Amino acid sequence: MDTTTIVLVLAAVVTVSIVIIVLSQMRERARIERARKITAQEDAYHRAYRLLSEIPGQYLTPDLKLLLIKRMEEACAELASLKSNLPVRQWQESAAEMKQQVLEKRDSTTPVKIDSPEKSNYVKELLQNLFKMIETMHKSGRLDAATAKKNLKYVLFLVHKTHADLHVFQARDYVRQNQIRKAIHAYHLASTEMGKSRDNPLAMKAVKSFRTRIKELEALSAEGQESQHADSQSKLDREWDTFLHDDEWKKKADYDD
Incomplete structure (x- = not known):
């Protein structure tokens, strides 16, 4: 070779x-x-x-x-x-x-009562993941802009509500401990959180209710009432637990400016 x-x-x-x-x-x-x-x-x-x-x-x-x-x-x-x-x-x-x-x-x-900081933080994490998922679906073209915008706005409202849930939980605890001024402050924080969703009628209805609750507590504090009486007067506290699935709240939010 x-x-x-x-x-x-x-x-x-x-x-x-x-x-x-x-x-x-x-x-x-x-x-x-x-x-x-x-x-x-x-x-x-x-x-x-x-x-x-x-x-x-x-x-x-x-x-x-x-x-x-x-x-x-x-x-x-x-x-x-x-x-x-x-x-x-x-x-x-x-x-x-x-x-x-x-x-x-x-x-x-099945409604879940947000009655602890742990639950509030966990739900907030889930909602943040949902927010990211919707963004990803929109960016990849699997979701149109109008649908994405509507759902993102609502999920952001829910994130604000989880913060409000935690403040309401703390406010109730302060009332039980007869720490009315701290309870008033917590309700103020809850109102501020819901106020971040000003374009949501349900959120604005909640803000009005928080303000009413704050006035109730301020009056009771000025009169030196016991915490048990303050707690029993809270119609808001009873309604808040069913806030998103209560038809009456939604009806009021739709028609009450």
């Missing part, structure tokens, strides 16, 4: 080796990318499901529920196209059933 032939054979071997290596790397990159996409969509599905399951029932409007279910359905569609080994069909059937229940108003809505 002459030198030229040897060189050509070696060149062919090197070329074939390079092609094999490149193809192997391409397949590995494709495998890694597919695994990354599957993980991302699985996480997206579980995040949406968690928000739907764990955000207090009184906070989630039908629109928000359908938006979360929509995100779950999108994640399932992506997972199906990627031929993942996850129970996608089961997830799709579950999402379809939940969607039907919401549309037919058969879904259960």
Whole structure:
């Protein structure tokens, strides 16, 4: 075998080796990318499901529920196209059933009383995650600008409400301890939080109610009344726990300027 032939054979071997290596790397990159996409969509599905399951029932409007279910359905569609080994069909059937229940108003809505700083902070974290999810859906083109704006505004209102919930909880505790001035201050803070959503009629109704409660406590404080009497006079405290799912509050908010 002459030198030229040897060189050509070696060149062919090197070329074939390079092609094999490149193809192997391409397949590995494709495998890694597919695994990354599957993980991302699985996480997206579980995040949406968690928000739907764990955000207090009184906070989630039908629109928000359908938006979360929509995100779950999108994640399932992506997972199906990627031929993942996850129970996608089961997830799709579950999402379809939940969607039907919401549309037919058969879904259960269990209010959760926000009566501790821990609960308030946890709900706030969930709502912040929901806010980010809606932003991401809008930026990726899966949600139109008008729908995104409406839902983002409402979720921001809910974040303000979680702060107000905490201040109301603290105010009630101060009243029980006969620390009326501190209770008044806490109600002022609650009013300030709700006042941040000035374009929401329900928030403005709450602000008016807080102001009424503050006047009640100021009068009782001036008269030197006992905390038990102050607590019994609080119609607001009884209404606040059902604030978002009380039809009477919503009716007043819709028509009372």
